[in-house]
Amino acid sequence: MTEARDIDILHFCRSQTLRHLMLMVRSPSEVINPLLFFLLVIVLFPLGLGPDPEQLSLLAPGILWVVALLSNLMICMRLFVDDLEDGSLEQLAMARVPLSIAVLPQLLASWLASGLLLSLVSPIFGLMLGLPLEVAPVLVASLLMGTAIMLLLGAVGAALTVGVQRGGILLALLILPLYVPILIAGTRALNEALQGGDPTVALALLGAGVTGGLLLAPLAIAAGVRVSLEL
Amino acid sequence: MTTALLEARDLSIHKGLRQLLKDVTLCVEPGDLWQLAGGNGIGKTSLLRSFARLASIEVYGDLSRCDDVLYVGHSASLKGAMTPRQNLKYHPSGLCTPTDTEIDGALAAVGLAGYENALTARLSAGQKRRVALARLFLPSGRLWLLDEPFTALDVAGVAVLEQRFRAHAQAGGAVVFTSHQSADLGGTLSVLDLEQFRGD
Numbered sequence: 001m002t003e004a005r006d007i008d009i010l011h012f013c014r015s016q017t018l019r020h021l022m023l024m025v026r027s028p029s030e031v032i033n034p035l036l037f038f039l040l041v042i043v044l045f046p047l048g049l050g051p052d053p054e055q056l057s058l059l060a061p062g063i064l065w066v067v068a069l070l071s072n073l074m075i076c077m078r079l080f081v082d083d084l085e086d087g088s089l090e091q092l093a094m095a096r097v098p099l100s101i102a103v104l105p106q107l108l109a110s111w112l113a114s115g116l117l118l119s120l121v122s123p124i125f126g127l128m129l130g131l132p133l134e135v136a137p138v139l140v141a142s143l144l145m146g147t148a149i150m151l152l153l154g155a156v157g158a159a160l161t162v163g164v165q166r167g168g169i170l171l172a173l174l175i176l177p178l179y180v181p182i183l184i185a186g187t188r189a190l191n192e193a194l195q196g197g198d199p200t201v202a203l204a205l206l207g208a209g210v211t212g213g214l215l216l217a218p219l220a221i222a223a224g225v226r227v228s229l230e231l
Numbered sequence: 232m233t234t235a236l237l238e239a240r241d242l243s244i245h246k247g248l249r250q251l252l253k254d255v256t257l258c259v260e261p262g263d264l265w266q267l268a269g270g271n272g273i274g275k276t277s278l279l280r281s282f283a284r285l286a287s288i289e290v291y292g293d294l295s296r297c298d299d300v301l302y303v304g305h306s307a308s309l310k311g312a313m314t315p316r317q318n319l320k321y322h323p324s325g326l327c328t329p330t331d332t333e334i335d336g337a338l339a340a341v342g343l344a345g346y347e348n349a350l351t352a353r354l355s356a357g358q359k360r361r362v363a364l365a366r367l368f369l370p371s372g373r374l375w376l377l378d379e380p381f382t383a384l385d386v387a388g389v390a391v392l393e394q395r396f397r398a399h400a401q402a403g404g405a406v407v408f409t410s411h412q413s414a415d416l417g418g419t420l421s422v423l424d425l426e427q428f429r430g431d
Contacts, residue, residue, distance in 0.1 A: 012325040019313075019321035026312035083323075087306030090285055091324040094302050102323075230288050 012097050013105045020109035030078060031113045034071040038118060041067045042125045053130035060129035061190035068118060068143060069150060069179050075114045076154030077171055079106070080162040080225065089162075090229055099222035107155055107221075115147030131194075138193040138203070145206035146186045152213035152221075153178050159224030163231040182209065235260050235295075236374040236405045237282060242292035243430065244277050250430030251277055255292075257423060259374065263405045264396055264416055269425035275409040276305065276378055278425065282407065283376050301372035305379065307363035311352030315343060315362045318351055319369065327370045337368035341391065357383045367395055375399065377408040390415075 024031050045063050046056060083089040083106075092102050122143050123136035131139070157175040161167030189202035237259040244251045251274040259265060267275045280286040281294065283302045301324070309318045319334045329337070338347055341361040346354065351362060360383045367375065381389050393416055396406050400419060 008328075011328060015321050015325065015328070016323065019310075019317075019323070022317065022321070023310055023312055085306070086310065087304050087308035088310070088323045090283075090304055090306075091302070091308045091322065093285060094283060094300065095323065095325045096298060097325065102325075227288075229285050 009097055009101060012095065013101070016102070016105035017109050020106050021112070024109065024113050030075075031117070034074050034114055035118060035121070037074060038067055038071045038125065041070070042128055045129065057130035057132070057194070060126060060131040061187040061194065063129060064122065064126060064131075064139070064143075064190070065146070065183050065186045068122075068147065069176075069183060071118065072114070072147060072150040072154060073172060073176070075110060076151070076158045076175070077168050079110065079155055079158040080228070084162050084228065089225060093225065093229055099225060100218035103155070103159075103221050103225065104218060107151055111148055111151050115144065115151060118147060119143040131190075135190060135193040138189055138199045141203055142186045142189045142199075142206060145203070145210050146182050149182050149206065149209040149213045150179055152210075152217035153182075156217055156220045156224055159221045159228060161228075162225075163228035182206070185209070236263075237296040237407070238294070239282070240293040242278075242281065242290065242294060244274055244281055244286075245289040245291075245430075246274075246277070247289075252425060252428045253430045255425075255428045259405045259407060261373070261403045261405055262400045262419075264400050264420045265405070265407045266413075266420060266422045267407065267409045267425060268411070268422050273425045273429065275425060279376050279378050279407065279409055280304075297374055299373040300376060301366065301374070302376045303363055303366065303378065303380065307359050309351050309359055309362055311350065313351055314348045315351055315354075315365070316347045318362060319365060322366065329369045333369055334365075337365040338362070340368040340395075341365045342388065357385060357388065360384055361388060364392060367392075367399070373404045375404065375406045375408070377406065379410060380408050381410055381412060 042063070045059075049056060049059065080089055083092070093099055095102050119140050122139050123133065126136060126139050127133065154175050157171045161171045161174065164170060185202045185205045189199040189206070192199040192202060235258050237257070239255055239257045242255040243253040255278060257265070267278060269275055277286060281290040282296065283300065285302070308323065313321070315338055316331070316334050319329060319337065335347060338344060341364055343358060343361055343365065346358065351359060354362065364380060380392060384392065396416060397419065399406060
């Protein structure tokens with residue numbers, strides 16, 4: 001009766017993913033705000049740079065990627081904050097599943113609600129900046145992978161800074177430099193596609209980043225969470 | 232001593248430069264009920280967290296314990312946006328995968344029948360505490376580490392909880408909890424006064 005049942009890791013991950021998705025549905029502002037931010041900033045650029053489509057499309061890859069990066073930063077800042085405050089994070093650390101696996105469902109849910117959504121609507125934002133529709137597949141593919149790496153890296157920083165008062169700026173200082181290679185690879189893929197070149201090299205680099213991130217980041221996130229729980 | 236659910240030998244806990252507790256020795260066997268007692272700030276919660284292995288950096292000494300642990304801390308680990316039923320079903324500790332009947336039974340046991348589908352944010356502080364403690368009525372671990380379980384509970388709630396403690400101990404489990412008030416647990420309760428372990 002008092003003996004706990006053996007838990008199945010897959011079942012645990014599924015139930016935790018559901019939990020986080022459910023929470024996002026209940027407070028949709030956390031999903032919608034980064035998207036609205038993305039939209040607003042994209043709208044500002046033509047106003048500031050002038051409506052010349054040629055000039056805009058020249059700058060579009062850089063603009064889209066920098067804004068995606070910043071909206072990702074917004075998500076990372078909120079990542080573990082609520083769970084630390086209400087004690088969910090320490091309960092997660094008590095789960096009889098390695099913490100490096102136990103943190104993945106939340107990341108998956110966050111990515112579905114941010115990275116995936118953003119990537120899928122990005123062609124529309126691209127059109128607003130005069131990006132031709134032919135490069136939309138490259139834009140979507142590069143953002144799908146780029147947002148995943150950024151979330152994994154950002155989660156490492158978030159896990160380390162979640163216990164720090166006003167850790168937002170610290171988080172930005174910590175992880176923005178790490179985003180630079182992703183930014184370079186992502187814009188490179190788009191520029192190649194725009195100029196009729198071959199974007200596969202840059203896309204492959206992003207793919208390698210996702211694989212490496214999935215392997216290594218969870219270990220660092222788990223260590224970071226443990227340190228934050230000590231405070 | 233392999234049967235002990237928790238064994239701490241010469242455990243000392245530091246907070247920065249200050250030594251909070253020193254040479255704490257405690258052996259929790261199946262059937263034990265332990266209360267960690269002592270004034271505010273003496274280190275009850277820190278000790279309990281070190282037992283849970285949530286704090287380990289500033290903890291020195293030997294600690295061995297079973298893996299089958301349920302920990303309920305100060306914060307109830309509940310989401311206001313979810314119902315009590317969902318909170319228990321998708322609990323992050325994932326200690327068990329309760330069925331809906333088990334969850335409803337647990338909620339009824341803590342006197343929350345009829346609140347299964349209410350929003351947790353709308354419940355009172357005592358009711359939230361009861362939702363958190365409903366985990367004790369689910370299949371849930373042999374060693375319970377509970378931080379101030381009686382806080383915000385009314386007299387009836389405290390009685391229900393004490394009865395549950397006794398039943399758990401009789402079934403071969405053990406409970407370690409922190410509290411200021413003296414619990415009515417009869418002769419089965421052992422009290423560990425932390426005053427004697429106060430650090431330098």
